Amino acid sequence: xxxxxxxxxxxxxxxxxxxxxxxxxxxxxxxxxxxxxxxxxxxxxxxxxxxxxxxxxxxxxxxxxxxxxxxxxxxxxxxxxxxxxxxxxxxxxxxxxxxxxxxxxxxxxxxxxxxxxxxxxxxxxxxxxxxxx
Ligand code: ZN
Numbered sequence: 607x608x609x610x611x612x613x614x615x616x617x618x619x620x621x622x623x624x625x626x627x628x629x630x631x632x633x634x635x636x637x638x639x640x641x642x643x644x645x646x647x648x649x650x651x652x653x654x655x656x657x658x659x660x661x662x663x664x665x666x667x668x669x670x671x672x673x674x675x676x677x678x679x680x681x682x683x684x685x686x687x688x689x690x691x692x693x694x695x696x697x698x699x700x701x702x703x704x705x706x707x708x709x710x711x712x713x714x715x716x717x718x719x720x721x722x723x724x725x726x727x728x729x730x731x732x733x734x735x736x737x738x739x
Contacts, residue, residue, distance in 0.1 A: 607696040613689040613737050614652070614659040618672045619681050622651055622664045629653050629660060641716045648672050650716040661687075661716070685723070687735035693720050696736055700724065712738070 619625040622640070630637045635653040642649045647670030653660040663684060665673035675684050690696045693712045700707060708723035715721035715737060724734040 607699045608691045610689045610691060612658045613687040613735075613739075614661040615683055616661045616663055616685040616687060616733075616735065617682065618663050618665075618675050618684040620664070620676060622649065622662060625662050626651070629662065635660065642666060643714075643716055645713075646671065646715075652716075685733040685735050687721070687737050690736050690738055693722060693736055693738040697722055712736075 617625075626637060629635050630653065635655060638652040638654060638659075640649050640651045644666075647665055647667040649664045649666055651662040651664070653662070663672045665671075665676070667673065672684065697707065697710065697712065701710070706725040706728040708725050709721075712720040712722045715735075717739065719737045719739040721735055721737045724736070726733045
């Protein structure tokens with residue numbers, strides 16, 4: 607498995623317009639637009655930072671994973687995403703090492719990326735996303 611870089615930080619927020627005031631308005635990051643991933647019940651908003659991005663996550667439904675995260679832990683960093691060169695191979699390698707995965711197979715994420723999550727119980731409490739674009 608080859609990790610190429612931190613692709614993005616996923617940050618759970620309640621209100622996109624409110625959060626944009628900080629990330630764009632105060633920090634001056636470019637706002638690249640939003641995309642809704644219906645099956646994850648989430649709208650994402652991207653702010654490129656150098657070779658990585660800040661990804662704000664707003665739940666589209668009270669029973670979505672981001673809404674549940676905020677209910678339990680409050681707003682904040684929800685996951686760290688690493689870009690890999692070959693996500694299928696990375697997942698095979700992790701499975702062979704007995705690492706607990708949320709996704710055994712890649713699914714479709716924002717921006718047409720292939721993504722998969724490693725279970726936080728296997729990482730010391732961090733929800734880790736692998737993504738390939
Ligand atoms: Zn992500």
